[in-house]
Amino acid sequence: MSDSAQRCAGAFGSFRGGLAERLVEKLLFICALSSILIVFFIIAFILKEGIPVLALGPDFFFGMTWKPGQGQFGVVPTVLSTFIVGIGALGIAAVIGIPAAIYLAEFAPEWLRALIKPSVEMLVGIPSIVLGFFGLMVLVVFIRDNIGGWGECILAGWVILAVMTLPHVISISEDALRAVPRTYKEASLGLGATPLQTIRKILVPNARSGILASLILGMGNAIGETMAVLMVIGNPNIPWIPSSVLEPVRVLTSTIVIEISYVVWGSTHQHALFALGVILFSIVAVLNAITTALIRKGIRTGCR
Amino acid sequence: MNRGEVAEKLVKAGLLGAALISVAVLLIVVAYIVLKGVGTINLEFLTQAQYRFGRGGGIFPQIIGSLGLVGVCLLFAVPLGVASAIYLAEYAPNNLVTESVRFFVACLAGIPSIVIGLFGLVFLVYYLHLGVSLLSGGLALGFMILPWTVRASEEAIKAVPQSYREASLALGVTKLQTIRRIVLKSAYPGIITGVLLGTGKAIGETAVVLLTAGSGLESFLPRSIFDPVASLPVYVYLLATTGNTSEQLERAFGASLVLITLFLLMSIFALVLRDRYFKRMRGRGGG
Numbered sequence: 380m381s382d383s384a385q386r387c388a389g390a391f392g393s394f395r396g397g398l399a400e401r402l403v404e405k406l407l408f409i410c411a412l413s414s415i416l417i418v419f420f421i422i423a424f425i426l427k428e429g430i431p432v433l434a435l436g437p438d439f440f441f442g443m444t445w446k447p448g449q450g451q452f453g454v455v456p457t458v459l460s461t462f463i464v465g466i467g468a469l470g471i472a473a474v475i476g477i478p479a480a481i482y483l484a485e486f487a488p489e490w491l492r493a494l495i496k497p498s499v500e501m502l503v504g505i506p507s508i509v510l511g512f513f514g515l516m517v518l519v520v521f522i523r524d525n526i527g528g529w530g531e532c533i534l535a536g537w538v539i540l541a542v543m544t545l546p547h548v549i550s551i552s553e554d555a556l557r558a559v560p561r562t563y564k565e566a567s568l569g570l571g572a573t574p575l576q577t578i579r580k581i582l583v584p585n586a587r588s589g590i591l592a593s594l595i596l597g598m599g600n601a602i603g604e605t606m607a608v609l610m611v612i613g614n615p616n617i618p619w620i621p622s623s624v625l626e627p628v629r630v631l632t633s634t635i636v637i638e639i640s641y642v643v644w645g646s647t648h649q650h651a652l653f654a655l656g657v658i659l660f661s662i663v664a665v666l667n668a669i670t671t672a673l674i675r676k677g678i679r680t681g682c683r
Numbered sequence: 684m685n686r687g688e689v690a691e692k693l694v695k696a697g698l699l700g701a702a703l704i705s706v707a708v709l710l711i712v713v714a715y716i717v718l719k720g721v722g723t724i725n726l727e728f729l730t731q732a733q734y735r736f737g738r739g740g741g742i743f744p745q746i747i748g749s750l751g752l753v754g755v756c757l758l759f760a761v762p763l764g765v766a767s768a769i770y771l772a773e774y775a776p777n778n779l780v781t782e783s784v785r786f787f788v789a790c791l792a793g794i795p796s797i798v799i800g801l802f803g804l805v806f807l808v809y810y811l812h813l814g815v816s817l818l819s820g821g822l823a824l825g826f827m828i829l830p831w832t833v834r835a836s837e838e839a840i841k842a843v844p845q846s847y848r849e850a851s852l853a854l855g856v857t858k859l860q861t862i863r864r865i866v867l868k869s870a871y872p873g874i875i876t877g878v879l880l881g882t883g884k885a886i887g888e889t890a891v892v893l894l895t896a897g898s899g900l901e902s903f904l905p906r907s908i909f910d911p912v913a914s915l916p917v918y919v920y921l922l923a924t925t926g927n928t929s930e931q932l933e934r935a936f937g938a939s940l941v942l943i944t945l946f947l948l949m950s951i952f953a954l955v956l957r958d959r960y961f962k963r964m965r966g967r968g969g970g
């Protein structure tokens with residue numbers, strides 16, 4: 380009697396449990412889909428708001444003047460400035476970051492690594508507004524006093540963005556260098572090559588897709604970065620194509636932030652700012668896709 | 684040979700120098716903000732509201748506003764992120780659905796924050812009529828850190844040794860209970876680490892908050908989640924770019940110092956926690 384009662388209770392329990400389990404699984408599945416949903420919503424809403432100006436076609440994509448007051452929304456100077464600022468920052472980050480990654484992967488004693496790695500990780504997260512404020516107070520003043528110009532310029536943007544890009548370049552390049560099979564290195568050293576020759580001829584060439592990936596990802600981050608760069612590059616009233624690194628410029632992100640604060644909602648100007656958002660999103664998406672492809676390729680060659 | 688050795692030493696020194704630059708930059712920025720800001724910090728600064736566009740008063744509403752925004756953001760992103768991670772790590776077969784979820788999580792992580800701000804503005808503020816408010820700002824920040832909570836939780840859950848689950852299942856415990864009592868209990872330090880790192884990112888985020896939460900100068904506390912709210916980063920931005928008196932700059936430095944202190948506390952706590960957690964997991968998993 381008690382035996383069958385127990386069995387009965389057990390069956391009931393597992394039935395109830397089974398239902399709850401399936402319900403929870405469905406619920407978790409819906410939660411997992413939320414990220415997909417959010418990305419679709421973002422794309423849909425930004426595109427929808429941008430379309431009235433994207434539809435201008437060549438006047439927007441190849442237009443040379445951006446004068447919202449006169450209904451001119453040419454995007455060329457802004458996009459060009461964005462790339463100038465992004466590529467320059469990347470150059471500085473590469474010159475510092477790749478050697479730093481080589482040192483961390485090959486030479487650093489454990490205690491030094493334990494000091495450098497966390498500070499690199501923290502540098503990634505340091506609020507960009509604080510970095511921008513530091514840039515405005517120190518870097519801009521330094522450039523104005525010692526190099527010339529207004530101080531708020533492309534060069535200041537390069538340095539600040541290089542600082543923000545550096546951690547990405549260092550961590551991904553270091554991972555790529557570490558992924559090169561040990562046997563390659565040992566074979567090279569065994570043949571009598573010096574450590575430096577081994578690094579130059581074996582390690583770096585074998586890690587190159589990972590290193591390239593870190594650079595392109597860094598560039599995506601630099602182009603999408605907003606506050607720090609906004610505070611140091613000057614933002615002239617009309618976007619132009621600069622002729623020297625000491626001139627102020629306007630980039631996509633800074634234009635959006637500055638003009639969205641006074642734009643009339645529903646005006647062509649507002650749609651133009653969302654169209655800038657579409658361009659920014661597209662550039663960064665392409666760069667991120669290239670990064671992912673390169674990292675995948677790096678993993679494949681590393682395994683071989 | 685001798686010349687070669689000298690060259691090697693030089694190159695090694697150069698590489699070391701490059702590696703130390705990142706440490707130096709971090710130290711210099713933090714030291715500068717501390718030196719410039721520490722004079723402004725006192726009880727009045729931390730507990731009063733600003734007046735006359737930041738020429739006087741303190742940053743109390745900004746501190747509370749930033750904490751409130753992060754609170755709303757975490758309430759949205761943590762349950763959703765952890766739930767997604769449980770599904771990905773424990774339930775999902777490796778198929779097209781999970782592949783695409785992971786792909787879109789990576790996509791979301793790659794979207795520039797200003798684009799998320801624009802989305803928050805058009806979708807939350809205008810389309811859903813939530814207005815420029817604590818709720819809009821918190822949700823927009825939530826969209827931003829959701830990918831981090833998903834990834835960190837998934838990694839933490841996957842780091843729990845398979846033997847724990849098998850032991851629990853073998854004792855006749857259901858899968859759901861195993862996940863709740865065993866897996867999540869073992870994984871929670873890793874999840875907290877990810878959440879803390881996300882929080883550090885959210886609390887310093889300016890562009891998103893500027894577009895969706897408020898002007899930064901509000902000198903009152905929000906009475907509901909539908910009120911606009913001040914925040915530290917936006918306040919720093921306004922004072923730093925439009926302020927021209929020394930009082931305003933002093934207050935911008937003070938607010939930066941409070942912001943960076945909150946950020947550093949969270950990061951250091953997260954890194955320490957992660958270090959311990961992974962040591963413990965490795966120790967147990969191996970033994």
